[in-house]
Amino acid sequence: MRLFRCDNCGNPVHFDNRTCISCGMRLGFAPEALCMHTLQPAGELWARVDSPTLKYRFCPNAGIDVCNWLIAASSTESFCQACRYNGLVPDAKTPQGLRRWRAIGEAQRHLFYSFLRWDLPRPGRREDPQGLLFDLKDDEILPDGSCKPVLIGHDEGHIVIRTAEADDLTREQQRELMNEPYRTLLGHFRHETGHFIWNRMVRDTGKFDGFRAVFGDERADYGQAVDAHYKQGPPAGWGSHYISYYATTHPWEDFAECFAHVLHIVDSLETAHIYGIALAPLGHQEMTAFADFDPYTVLDFDRIADVWIPLSVALNSIHHSMGERDLYPFILTPAIKAKLKYVHSLITRQV
Numbered sequence: 172m173r174l175f176r177c178d179n180c181g182n183p184v185h186f187d188n189r190t191c192i193s194c195g196m197r198l199g200f201a202p203e204a205l206c207m208h209t210l211q212p213a214g215e216l217w218a219r220v221d222s223p224t225l226k227y228r229f230c231p232n233a234g235i236d237v238c239n240w241l242i243a244a245s246s247t248e249s250f251c252q253a254c255r256y257n258g259l260v261p262d263a264k265t266p267q268g269l270r271r272w273r274a275i276g277e278a279q280r281h282l283f284y285s286f287l288r289w290d291l292p293r294p295g296r297r298e299d300p301q302g303l304l305f306d307l308k309d310d311e312i313l314p315d316g317s318c319k320p321v322l323i324g325h326d327e328g329h330i331v332i333r334t335a336e337a338d339d340l341t342r343e344q345q346r347e348l349m350n351e352p353y354r355t356l357l358g359h360f361r362h363e364t365g366h367f368i369w370n371r372m373v374r375d376t377g378k379f380d381g382f383r384a385v386f387g388d389e390r391a392d393y394g395q396a397v398d399a400h401y402k403q404g405p406p407a408g409w410g411s412h413y414i415s416y417y418a419t420t421h422p423w424e425d426f427a428e429c430f431a432h433v434l435h436i437v438d439s440l441e442t443a444h445i446y447g448i449a450l451a452p453l454g455h456q457e458m459t460a461f462a463d464f465d466p467y468t469v470l471d472f473d474r475i476a477d478v479w480i481p482l483s484v485a486l487n488s489i490h491h492s493m494g495e496r497d498l499y500p501f502i503l504t505p506a507i508k509a510k511l512k513y514v515h516s517l518i519t520r521q522v
């Protein structure tokens with residue numbers, strides 16, 4: 172993620188900021204330019220302080236402080252480029268619903284930042300009956316008072332996100348239960364949209380041979396594979412070929428996990444690049460690393476991995492110094508790197 176600057180006072184500004192903490196002026200993110208702008212009121216609209224003729228509306232979800240994205244004044248769209256895919260949303264009239272929606276919205280906009288950087292396919296339901304649609308769903312309370320949790324998932328562009336996972340307690344419980352080292356809202360968005368990208372960029376373009384050579388045959392029965400996954404557990408030695416236990420379930424899940432990881436890695440590396448974070452550990456030249464490039468524009472995934480691997484080791488160590496778990500609790504073996512490389516070459520249109 173980039174670091175931005177207030178157009179009014181020059182103070183550093185972050186992607187999710189609403190106002191500049193130095194000068195107090197209103198901020199909004201313009202997805203077309205991938206830029207934060209400092210704004211002043213201009214009648215019903217908002218004008219950029221550095222170019223007052225350029226005017227915007229805020230996304231309607233900014234009215235309840237769920238979103239900070241802008242819509243060009245000339246646009247006929249009602250919602251911003253992230254919120255426009257929403258179907259069901261949490262009840263903003265309750266404190267719980269609002270809190271959950273704010274956390275989910277932040278992850279959703281972060282996801283779309285990556286989609287915009289790579290210009291990934293993202294039709295909505297108006298353009299395509301199998302386009303993207305997000306339902307942010309609450310768990311069902313059954314007549315006996317018990318709770319039926321929502322299943323997170325993807326089906327032909329329709330993505331369901333469980334709003335209860337915006338609560339740290341619920342999400343951590345689920346992480347423990349599933350024996351996962353990492354579970355976040357952003358991870359859910361990146362994984363589920365990975366299924367959509369597979370449909371669009373592998374299935375609908377007929378790139379099956381290249382996909383199967385790396386991930387295996389996705390024609391294996393999905394229902395049986397999921398059943399076997401939960402009944403039999405993972406294959407022995409899975410960690411050398413799969414980025415996560417869940418990725419072992421089926422080639423579709425493996426792809427979605429790898430897609431999520433390419434986004435985790437490239438976005439984190441962009442942040443390191445923007446801050447100029449470099450590794451030059453004394454006596455450990457083998458860990459020297461510096462992202463002297465914008466990883467969203469790099470085509471060679473090896474360059475990305477060569478910096479990310481030592482950087483993630485250092486970041487994990489810093490987390491341990493704070494008594495936290497690994498920031499990136501995953502190991503990129505050569506076989507896993509080859510999968511990430513394929514996904515990266517697919518989304519950067521090299522295959």
Ligand SMILES: [Zn+2]
Binds near residue numbers: 178195
């Ligand atoms: Zn400012």
Ligand SMILES: [Zn+2]
Binds near residue numbers: 230240250252254255
């Ligand atoms: Zn919005």
